[in-house]
Amino acid sequence: MSEKALSARPLADVVPLSQIGRATRLRKIRLAPTLVTGLVLLGLIIVAAIAAPLLTPYDPIEQRFTEAFLPPFSPGHILGTDNFGRDIWSRIVFSTRLDLQIGLLSVSFPFVFGSLIGIATGYLGGRLDTVLMRIVDVLMAFPFLILVIAIMSILGPGLTNLYIAVGVVGWIPYARITRGETLATRHLEYVLAARTIGCSSARIMLRHILPNVIAPALIYVFTGMVLAILTGATLSFLGLGPQPPTPEWGAMIAEGRQYLLLAWWMTTLPGLALLVVGVALSLIGDGLAERRGG
Amino acid sequence: MGRAAYFRKRLLLMAFVLFGVTVVIFSMVRILPGDPAFLILGDRATDEKAAELREQLGLNRPALEQYWMFVSGFARGDMGQSLLYRQPVGDLVLRRVPVSLALAAYAMGLAAVITLTFGILAAINKGRWPDQLIRVGFLFALTTPNFWFGILLILLLGLTLHWFPVAGFGETPAQHVWYLFLPALTLALQLSAVLIRNLRGQIILTMRSDYVRTAHAKGLSGSLVLLRHVLRNALLSTLTIFGLQFGFLVGGAIVVETVFALPGTGQLLIQSITARDYPVVQAITVISAVLVIVVNLVVDLSYSFLDPRVTYE
Numbered sequence: 236m237s238e239k240a241l242s243a244r245p246l247a248d249v250v251p252l253s254q255i256g257r258a259t260r261l262r263k264i265r266l267a268p269t270l271v272t273g274l275v276l277l278g279l280i281i282v283a284a285i286a287a288p289l290l291t292p293y294d295p296i297e298q299r300f301t302e303a304f305l306p307p308f309s310p311g312h313i314l315g316t317d318n319f320g321r322d323i324w325s326r327i328v329f330s331t332r333l334d335l336q337i338g339l340l341s342v343s344f345p346f347v348f349g350s351l352i353g354i355a356t357g358y359l360g361g362r363l364d365t366v367l368m369r370i371v372d373v374l375m376a377f378p379f380l381i382l383v384i385a386i387m388s389i390l391g392p393g394l395t396n397l398y399i400a401v402g403v404v405g406w407i408p409y410a411r412i413t414r415g416e417t418l419a420t421r422h423l424e425y426v427l428a429a430r431t432i433g434c435s436s437a438r439i440m441l442r443h444i445l446p447n448v449i450a451p452a453l454i455y456v457f458t459g460m461v462l463a464i465l466t467g468a469t470l471s472f473l474g475l476g477p478q479p480p481t482p483e484w485g486a487m488i489a490e491g492r493q494y495l496l497l498a499w500w501m502t503t504l505p506g507l508a509l510l511v512v513g514v515a516l517s518l519i520g521d522g523l524a525e526r527r528g529g
Numbered sequence: 530m531g532r533a534a535y536f537r538k539r540l541l542l543m544a545f546v547l548f549g550v551t552v553v554i555f556s557m558v559r560i561l562p563g564d565p566a567f568l569i570l571g572d573r574a575t576d577e578k579a580a581e582l583r584e585q586l587g588l589n590r591p592a593l594e595q596y597w598m599f600v601s602g603f604a605r606g607d608m609g610q611s612l613l614y615r616q617p618v619g620d621l622v623l624r625r626v627p628v629s630l631a632l633a634a635y636a637m638g639l640a641a642v643i644t645l646t647f648g649i650l651a652a653i654n655k656g657r658w659p660d661q662l663i664r665v666g667f668l669f670a671l672t673t674p675n676f677w678f679g680i681l682l683i684l685l686l687g688l689t690l691h692w693f694p695v696a697g698f699g700e701t702p703a704q705h706v707w708y709l710f711l712p713a714l715t716l717a718l719q720l721s722a723v724l725i726r727n728l729r730g731q732i733i734l735t736m737r738s739d740y741v742r743t744a745h746a747k748g749l750s751g752s753l754v755l756l757r758h759v760l761r762n763a764l765l766s767t768l769t770i771f772g773l774q775f776g777f778l779v780g781g782a783i784v785v786e787t788v789f790a791l792p793g794t795g796q797l798l799i800q801s802i803t804a805r806d807y808p809v810v811q812a813i814t815v816i817s818a819v820l821v822i823v824v825n826l827v828v829d830l831s832y833s834f835l836d837p838r839v840t841y842e
Contacts, residue, residue: 380777381783384802521668
């Protein structure tokens, strides 16, 4: 509500400031059902990942050939079993740990590195900035997945190499976002004031600019996590990810492909899990962006 | 800056990016610890075999000369020998390019239809249930792994209902259209999910502008204003997003080709990686990067023809 509207009212009607604050805050929370839904979903997923051994009645990699291809809602196996008689529910829940870890680790280095690079080049400008933008131009020319696959083909399959491959290009969005924000900030008064009183460039960038430009990059983290988890699942679907018998959703989908008509649940259910995690993270990202008025 | 100057600058940038792309791909194998020859042949290879391969790949010459061989070879269409098929890489890859291009073009066509339909529908119903439904629906499409969605389509429309073939490319052009429908749809849905968001926002933004109000005031019908005045401007921004998304489309095609067993470059790439057929991987990476560079150049340049007001900085 604008100040004008407030002052036009009779004084007695004016609500105390403290109450306005609370009311607006409450309204904001109510206005962002996307954010709330996303947070609740993600909360449940994280609980499932942490409490995996408590929630699952079976060992996710233990094979019981007498119980193979049981359909969902079979006694003892709520989501059925796969070709090795492994419990699908247990495998899906344990895989949550791995996929969340992929999402988290694949964005952490790119977020930190990309944001710092973006702030430095945006603030310092000059040759450093030109060099960075040319590197970005070159890396952006590669289709993301093909570059990741090419790197993995050289480094070999496995989780660590997945993080490296995603990290090579993953920092770019963060650098672009913070660079743009920094360019808009560097001539603002508080930055000039800090420079006038003799702050070093490093101090200005880390203490003054960073807190003001980091929010959009942080919001992008959720999009980045969705992308990383999908990339991880895709690579594991193609056989380049964590190796069997490790439960991973993409690998489970690949295993189930051969038994599509015999056991549709082997492919369908892990994909749904992947979808739920993706939707939860996207809702949080969207909700946060909405709150910033984006 | 005028159009001609902008074109010159853009082409110069493209030349630089091409140079950068070839340097990155060229260095990728060579900066790794260990001997590329053993990397390709495996640890159990004999020294003679390794020496032979080094000679064949020119790995024992100076780096600069190697780079020149690599680039000039590509320019001549000579991309080396496939280690797995013992054939020239060029023949191997180029034979499969039409399938991948057809898939990409098909997907783009479907994506255009889907984006226009749902983007406009969402924008004119802003805030009401069709808008909400489209938003939620395509949020799901955005986060759905495309390989999984492709398998679901195979299961439902292929294996269960028998409406579509589940694998392969067919023989006649009519069959191609038929066989490629599900893979193209898989790719198109994900692409449209990104584009619809943008188009919806742009239409809503453009609707507020003065000239649209004028058009309405002149008494033009709502649909005419929408198609002639609003859409033409709104689509400009969507076109840019499309250029940026093209790389994802190419990457997605790799996976979708594998799912639907299409004999395209994607399938070849996956085979080559498993077989450590390094020259093929290198060639496909270069070709796909060049494709992305060219598409983005076309998008950027077409801007000045679609919107004469655009000035370049």
